[in-house]
Structure formats: C-alpha cells, structure tokens
Amino acid sequence: MSIPYRQDMPPPGGFEAVKYKRNLPFRGPGALAILGGITAICTYGFYRLGKGNLEKRELHREKVWSRIHLVPLLMAEGDRDAYRRQQAALAREKEIMKDVKGWVPGSSVYNNPKYHTPEIVIL
Amino acid sequence: MSTFQKGTVPTQPYKEPTPLPDHVPKVEELGTTSAPLKSAAFFIGAYCKEYNEDFMLCKAENRDPGHCLKEGRRVTRCATDLINKMRENCLEQFDAHWNCLELNNQEYYRCRKPERTLNKCMFEKLGLTKVIPGTPAGQKPVHEIDSPIFKPIQK
Structure with a gap:
C-alpha cells in the first residue's frame, strides 16, 4: 500500500x-466629555433654579x-361683629352693676383713652 | 365648693345673640367663601381702592371697632357691588376660576388658564385689570408669563 506524495499547503x-x-x-x-456634560447639566439646572427662585418671589408677592x-373687607366684617358683642357686654355690665354707686360701665382700668383689645373676651 | 354644671357639653360654641344696636345702619354681609374672594381679590383691590384705603386710614387713626363702622359699611357695599357685577358679567369664567382654586389648594399658579379667561372678561366687560404692585419694572407680571417654571404637574 503506497500513499502518493502530497505536500502540506496553507x-x-x-x-x-x-x-x-x-x-x-x-x-x-472620555473623562473630559463626562465632566463637561455634567458641568453643562448642572449649569442649566442652577440657571433654572435661579429663574424659579425669582418666579417664586413673584408668586409670593401675588399671594x-x-x-x-381682602384685609379691609374682612376687617370691616369682623369689626361689626366685635362692636355688636362689645355693646352687648356693655349692656350686660350696666344691668349687673346698676346698684353699685360710682361704677362707670365699660371704663378702662388704665388711665388712657387709647383703645386696647379686651383681655377677657365673651363670645 | 361645687358649682352646678350641665350634664352635657354644648357642641356649638356660645354665640352672643344680641343684634347690632339700632342706631347702626344695617348692611348685608358679603357671605362669600374664601375661594371666590381669592379669585376676586385683585378686582376688589382695583374697584374698591378708595373705600379700602379710606377704611385702612381710619383704622390707623383708631383701632376701636366702633370707630370705622361707616367706612366699613362702604367697603362691604362696594365689595358686594363688585361681586354682583362679576356674577352678572363673567359668571361662567368666575365660577370656573374659583372652582379651580378650590380644587388646587387656592394657589393662583395652578389656575392660570381659567384666570386668563376671567381677566380678559373682566377687562372687556368692566374695565378692571389685575395689577400686582411691586412687580420689578420691565418684567412680565407673574400671572402673564407664557411658560412659567411653576405650573400644575398634572395637565
């Protein structure tokens, strides 16, 4: 048995x-790109924050x-009610203290004509 | 020492039943709740400016509640007048705006859309504009900014 010769080739x-x-x-x-990108994002964020703070200030002013x-309106309504209760309290005091000589109903304990809010409030 | 006390505690707070003395002219209270008042606040400020300032100057004079009753009645009458006029002329826009305020924690910035229609209607019908005093010069007032930073999150 013979094998023919064959050269091994690539x-x-x-x-x-x-x-x-x-x-x-x-x-x-790269590192520089990331650093630049984050810096850009942060700059934009702080810009928006600043804008938002300015806007918030204006919103607060609006509120x-x-x-x-509305203050005068609400105060006027409250004053009418306070006056009504004040007059009722005065009438009550007059009725209770009518027998006491020299009693001045509704007089202040301070020697001062300036109005001060009552310390005791009967609703 | 013991005092007599009722067995029940009243659930309602005690309210003085005595009416206002007769010598004080009666005026009907406005009776408007907070949201419509907030919606109308700037128009009240514009429409009733003189009465409001008169009242506040009077209060600065004397804080006694009996001192400024006359000016106070004028303030209330003016505000009632304005609310009636608003309801006559811009009822739909007014209702839309204050209902929006009611649902949005009474924040103006969440209700710009209905506010703009209301402002437009008020200017056309009654000639009243919303002006926020103290806005920096040359800057758009906050209620007219087209794309604000603070806006309702849910559209």
Missing part, C-alpha cells in the same frame, strides 16, 4: 491574519397682595 486563500492587537471594547465617552386687598 488552506486556499491563505491563513487568516494573526490577532496580535488588543481587543478592548469602546468604554464610553400677599391678594390677601392685602
């Missing part, structure tokens, strides 16, 4: 190239003025 088309280069996958943007415009 595969047709040749050998593939030797993989000697390092095969590292792409690791994302305060809406209340200021």
Whole structure:
C-alpha cells in the first residue's frame, strides 16, 4: 500500500491574519466629555433654579397682595361683629352693676383713652 | 365648693345673640367663601381702592371697632357691588376660576388658564385689570408669563 506524495499547503486563500492587537471594547465617552456634560447639566439646572427662585418671589408677592386687598373687607366684617358683642357686654355690665354707686360701665382700668383689645373676651 | 354644671357639653360654641344696636345702619354681609374672594381679590383691590384705603386710614387713626363702622359699611357695599357685577358679567369664567382654586389648594399658579379667561372678561366687560404692585419694572407680571417654571404637574 503506497500513499502518493502530497505536500502540506496553507488552506486556499491563505491563513487568516494573526490577532496580535488588543481587543478592548469602546468604554464610553472620555473623562473630559463626562465632566463637561455634567458641568453643562448642572449649569442649566442652577440657571433654572435661579429663574424659579425669582418666579417664586413673584408668586409670593401675588399671594400677599391678594390677601392685602381682602384685609379691609374682612376687617370691616369682623369689626361689626366685635362692636355688636362689645355693646352687648356693655349692656350686660350696666344691668349687673346698676346698684353699685360710682361704677362707670365699660371704663378702662388704665388711665388712657387709647383703645386696647379686651383681655377677657365673651363670645 | 361645687358649682352646678350641665350634664352635657354644648357642641356649638356660645354665640352672643344680641343684634347690632339700632342706631347702626344695617348692611348685608358679603357671605362669600374664601375661594371666590381669592379669585376676586385683585378686582376688589382695583374697584374698591378708595373705600379700602379710606377704611385702612381710619383704622390707623383708631383701632376701636366702633370707630370705622361707616367706612366699613362702604367697603362691604362696594365689595358686594363688585361681586354682583362679576356674577352678572363673567359668571361662567368666575365660577370656573374659583372652582379651580378650590380644587388646587387656592394657589393662583395652578389656575392660570381659567384666570386668563376671567381677566380678559373682566377687562372687556368692566374695565378692571389685575395689577400686582411691586412687580420689578420691565418684567412680565407673574400671572402673564407664557411658560412659567411653576405650573400644575398634572395637565
């Protein structure tokens, strides 16, 4: 049994190239890009924050003025009620103290004509 | 020493039943709740400016509740007049705005859309504008900014 002579040869088309280069996958943007990006995002955020603070101030001003415009109205209503109760209390005091000589109903304990809110409130 | 006490505690607070003395002219109270008042606040401020300022100057003179009853009646009458006028002319927009305020914690910034229609109607029908005093010069007033930073999260 004899085998015919055959020279061993490279595969047709040749050998593939030797993989000697390092095969590292792409690791994302570089450090400077990340730093720049975050700086940009933060700058925009602080800009919005500043804008928002200015707007919040204006919103607060709006709220305060809406209340200021209503103060006279509410105070007038409250005053009428306070006056009514004050007069009722005075009448009551007059009735109770009618037998006491020299009693001045509704007189202040202070020697001062200036109005002060009553310390004792009967609703 | 023991005093007589009722066996029950009243659930309602005691209210003085005595009416206002006869020599004080009667005026009907406004009776409007907080949301419509907040909705109408700037128009009340614009429409009743003189009466309001008169009343506050009077109060600055003397804090006695009996001192400014006359000015107070004028303030209430003016506000009642304005609310009636608003209801006659811009009822739909007014209702929309104060209902929105009622549902949004009474924050103006969450109700800009109904507010703008109300402001427009009030200007066209009654000639009243909403002006916020103290807005920095050359800056758009906060209720007219087109794309504000603070806005309702849920559209």
